[in-house]
Amino acid sequence: KSFISTIGVNNLVIVQTADALLVSDKDSVQDVKKVVDYLKANNRNEHKKHLEVFRPWGKFSVIHSGDNYLVKRITVKPGAKFAAQMHLHRAEHWIVVSGTACITKGEEIFTISENESTFIPANTVHTLKNPATIPLELIEIQSGTYLAEDDIIRLEKHSGYLE
Numbered sequence: 001k002s003f004i005s006t007i008g009v010n011n012l013v014i015v016q017t018a019d020a021l022l023v024s025d026k027d028s029v030q031d032v033k034k035v036v037d038y039l040k041a042n043n044r045n046e047h048k049k050h051l052e053v054f055r056p057w058g059k060f061s062v063i064h065s066g067d068n069y070l071v072k073r074i075t076v077k078p079g080a081k082f083a084a085q086m087h088l089h090r091a092e093h094w095i096v097v098s099g100t101a102c103i104t105k106g107e108e109i110f111t112i113s114e115n116e117s118t119f120i121p122a123n124t125v126h127t128l129k130n131p132a133t134i135p136l137e138l139i140e141i142q143s144g145t146y147l148a149e150d151d152i153i154r155l156e157k158h159s160g161y162l163e
Contacts, residue, residue, distance in 0.1 A: 018051045018061070057082060058135070070147045076101075076136040081129040084155040090144030092120040094128070099136035102129040125155060 004014060004021075011026040022032065039047040052061040057080035063071040076082075076099075084104070094101070095117040102111050104127045105120055111131075112118055120126045122144060130136040 020046060056080070058130075060140075063139075065147070068143060068145060068147070070142040072140045072142070073097075074136075074138050074140055076128065076130040076138070078130055078133045078135060082127050083157065084125055084127045086125045086153050086155065087122055087144075087151045088153065089122060089146035089151050090142045091122045092126075093141040093143075094118050094120065095139045095141075097137040097139060099130060099134055099138075100132050101136055101138065102131050103127070 002016075004016060006012060006014070013022070013024045013026050013029050015022045022035070024032070036047045039045075052059060058074065058076040060072045060074045063073055065071065094103070094112075096112050096114050098114055100111060100113045102109070103118055104125075105118065106124055106126075110118075
């Protein structure tokens with residue numbers, strides 16, 4: 001995060017996140033809804049697209065994106081898993097930073113650990129479990145022509161913790 005400094009001002013509320021900065025007079029902070037309304041009226045995504053997203057199984061943050069690629073840092077809670085799924089328009093590369101991942105890719109089931117990786121082609125059924133008692137950290141690199149979160153075909157309803 002960047003350094004923020006103020007000089008000679010009073011009664012300010014300053015809120016910084018990874019992708020936004022809000023500076024408001026303390027007495028006007030309730031007007032933040034007007035900012036959200038402005039974003040919606042001008043077809044901006046900031047009110048609905050966040051850099052850090054929480055899920056029942058853990059969280060992910062977008063590190064970088066460009067034409068036909070997206071890089072995420074994913075944290076999977078101990079004992080948690082992704083529901084079996086596939087993507088029509090994107091492939092994924094998973095690189096384990098720390099912890100252990102039990103992966104199902106098509107009919108293949110295998111485990112990868114720190115500094116190991118796997119490639120998930122588009123149209124391949126896959127899931128990931130964290131069988132350990134510590135969080136699993138991985139980097140996901142998505143590549144393809146369409147990288148939105150709605151390119152997910154879930155093949156089971158369960159997503160969250162192992163039973």
